[in-house]
Amino acid sequence: MNTQLLTEVSAFLWQEADMLDHHDYQDWLAQWTADGLYIVPIDPDVASGPADLADRLNYAYDDADMRAKRVARLTSGESVSTQPASRTVRSLSRFRILADDGAAITVRAAQHLREFRKETLRDYTADVTYELARTGDGFRLKSKIVRLVNSTDALHSIGYIL
Amino acid sequence: MAIDLKAPPAASRDLADLVRADRAHTSLYTDPAIFEQEMDRIFASCWVWVAHVSEVKEAGDYKSTYVGRQPVVVVRDRKQKIHVLLNRCRHRAATVCEEKKGRTNSFVCPYHGWSYGLDGSLRGVPHPESYGQCLDKGEYPLKSLRVEEYAGMVFATFREDIEPLADWLGPAKKWMDLFMKQGGGYPIKVAGEHRFRFPGNWKIQLENTTDGYHFPVVHKSFLSSVDEQTERMLDFVNGPGFVEDLGNGHSVMVMIPELVDLEENLDAPVPARFAELAEELRKEGHDEAKVRRIVRAVGGSGFNLNLFPNIACSMAFFRVLRPVSVNETEIHHAVITMDGGPAAANRARLRLHEHFQGPMGFGTPDDSEAWERVQKGAQAGTDLWILLNRGLPGERVTEDGRAGDVSAETGMRAAYQQWKKLMTGRG
Numbered sequence: 074m075n076t077q078l079l080t081e082v083s084a085f086l087w088q089e090a091d092m093l094d095h096h097d098y099q100d101w102l103a104q105w106t107a108d109g110l111y112i113v114p115i116d117p118d119v120a121s122g123p124a125d126l127a128d129r130l131n132y133a134y135d136d137a138d139m140r141a142k143r144v145a146r147l148t149s150g151e152s153v154s155t156q157p158a159s160r161t162v163r164s165l166s167r168f169r170i171l172a173d174d175g176a177a178i179t180v181r182a183a184q185h186l187r188e189f190r191k192e193t194l195r196d197y198t199a200d201v202t203y204e205l206a207r208t209g210d211g212f213r214l215k216s217k218i219v220r221l222v223n224s225t226d227a228l229h230s231i232g233y234i235l
Numbered sequence: 236m237a238i239d240l241k242a243p244p245a246a247s248r249d250l251a252d253l254v255r256a257d258r259a260h261t262s263l264y265t266d267p268a269i270f271e272q273e274m275d276r277i278f279a280s281c282w283v284w285v286a287h288v289s290e291v292k293e294a295g296d297y298k299s300t301y302v303g304r305q306p307v308v309v310v311r312d313r314k315q316k317i318h319v320l321l322n323r324c325r326h327r328a329a330t331v332c333e334e335k336k337g338r339t340n341s342f343v344c345p346y347h348g349w350s351y352g353l354d355g356s357l358r359g360v361p362h363p364e365s366y367g368q369c370l371d372k373g374e375y376p377l378k379s380l381r382v383e384e385y386a387g388m389v390f391a392t393f394r395e396d397i398e399p400l401a402d403w404l405g406p407a408k409k410w411m412d413l414f415m416k417q418g419g420g421y422p423i424k425v426a427g428e429h430r431f432r433f434p435g436n437w438k439i440q441l442e443n444t445t446d447g448y449h450f451p452v453v454h455k456s457f458l459s460s461v462d463e464q465t466e467r468m469l470d471f472v473n474g475p476g477f478v479e480d481l482g483n484g485h486s487v488m489v490m491i492p493e494l495v496d497l498e499e500n501l502d503a504p505v506p507a508r509f510a511e512l513a514e515e516l517r518k519e520g521h522d523e524a525k526v527r528r529i530v531r532a533v534g535g536s537g538f539n540l541n542l543f544p545n546i547a548c549s550m551a552f553f554r555v556l557r558p559v560s561v562n563e564t565e566i567h568h569a570v571i572t573m574d575g576g577p578a579a580a581n582r583a584r585l586r587l588h589e590h591f592q593g594p595m596g597f598g599t600p601d602d603s604e605a606w607e608r609v610q611k612g613a614q615a616g617t618d619l620w621i622l623l624n625r626g627l628p629g630e631r632v633t634e635d636g637r638a639g640d641v642s643a644e645t646g647m648r649a650a651y652q653q654w655k656k657l658m659t660g661r662g
Contacts, residue, residue, distance in 0.1 A: 113595060115427060128578060130427035130570045130585050132595040139590075142460045146597055152456035154600035225335070227430035227565050230600035 098144040111135040155232040159190040254655040257624035264436040270561035278303025282390040284546035289424040312353040319391035325375035386411040406635035407485040414548040419532030424574035429593030435610035437558040444541040445488040445646025476641030484543025484653025486646030494537025
């Protein structure tokens with residue numbers, strides 16, 4: 074097992090998680106490759122990748138333009154469901170490197186997120202698969218697929234980025 | 236004329252007095268006893284939408300859903316007949332189907348193994364000897380509801396004595412036909428749905444489908460995220476659209492009159508937001524007429540059709556509501572695609588749906604927040620009324636009913652008059 078790579082990958086993903094919990098959205102947008110895709114599927118099939126999910130209904134299927142719009146919406150003050158904003162704390166664990174072809178690494182992790190807004194504390198547990206492109210100075214997100222364990226259930230609004 | 240603004244106390248309430256021509260009483264959102272009566276007098280007594288035919292396309296295809304609070308299975312049998320069966324074993328009541336959808340040959344109760352055919356007939360009972368002659372299988376099929384369909388929309392009712400579906404829908408039928416044109420020449424297909432719940436009464440959602448007034452306020456963040464041309468198109472509150480009462484509680488809100496008939500104006504310029512899609516379709520070899528037809532259909536219709544009590548054909552999707560309790564409602568926003576249509580066009584439809592709908596959409600969460608606030612606010616001033624008088628002075632009589640301006644509360648007035656009729660048994 075390449076623990077050196079695991080350390081580098083987990084450091085990058087923990088940093089990404091911290092950016093989201095602390096609403097450092099501009100920094101977060103800069104973590105992506107230009108063609109990167111942020112996807113929150115409904116389909117629980119873990120084998121489906123970005124190309125399969127393009128032809129299905131998801132909760133989010135964001136390219137660079139939609140990610141920027143999502144961030145703009147969350148920070149605009151125009152959306153009543155994000156005023157006040159949710160407070161979130163997430164932990165990532167159980168990192169496993171699934172593939173490494175030199176140019177990109179596929180890694181899967183467990184994410185536990187707790188959200189508090191107004192009078193309600195909620196849990197969202199997800200299996201997250203990332204494709205990380207190697208760049209000169211580290212990694213960039215090429216895809217991030219957040220598979221909520223309850224994706225097929227009736228959900229409440231999610232006014233932040235998973 | 237002086238209007239009595241105080242409603243009588245709950246104990247002596249006459250339901251008829253809780254809905255007036257221009258207002259409805261707050262207790263309609265909050266009184267559990269009223270909710271119980273609604274389940275009986277509305278959801279168990281009129282036509283309730285259960286499925287689109289594409290959800291049960293082949294023999295054996297089924298979908299589990301609800302009529303009011305009662306779980307049912309919608310299933311197509313081998314003779315292509317669609318059945319709506321109570322999801323309850325006739326032996327000791329366990330549900331016979333727990334999957335949301337799928338394909339099967341039979342429904343088998345997990346408790347003692349009673350098995351039922353696709354038409355609900357009781358086929359087999361394990362170890363029948365103990366029953367001797369005291370169990371006639373013919374007497375114990377899954378209980379079956381009356382089923383009728385129009386324009387691919389399947390409805391069911393517990394009542395044998397109410398009017399045929401076509402009569403119940405009345406003038407709404409022509410709007411259903413118009414809505415289905417968004418297949419762009421292909422049959423329309425339900426290709427998944429966003430499900431969410433909000434802590435509020437079902438009628439808050441029912442009202443919203445023909446509420447043009449909220450759009451620029453609640454959906455400001457959505458409007459900020461679309462291109463200028465689309466934003467202008469959605470700036471309809473002062474425009475020429477209208478809301479029309481179609482009878483029986485049904486209503487239509489036309490926001491964008493030029494998008495009422497998607498098979499007209501096919502020569503109009505392709506909107507900027509679909510230019511890329513049009514180019515992709517041309518490259519795939521579709522002729523210009525077909526490209527125009529698909530591109531015009533891809534963004535959906537310019538109206539919301541609200542069918543009392545639980546389904547709406549809403550621009551580009553089906554909105555299904557399910558009452559859970561007096562202060563809990565589940566909503567499904569089913570996405571519509573072109574069955575067999577170009578993948579690029581269907582991807583565009585899926586992305587448009589995700590943009591507005593669902594728990595991470597740019598529209599639904601804000602609607603949901605507003606409805607939640609209505610239910611919360613309705614706990615205050617329990618003797619107060621919900622005002623439904625917007626657009627009343629400008630209302631005019633039409634061929635199909637009455638119409639007001641695009642942000643008039645005409646559709647809500649229609650729904651509450653139907654509510655009153657069903658709840659009191661009086662017209």
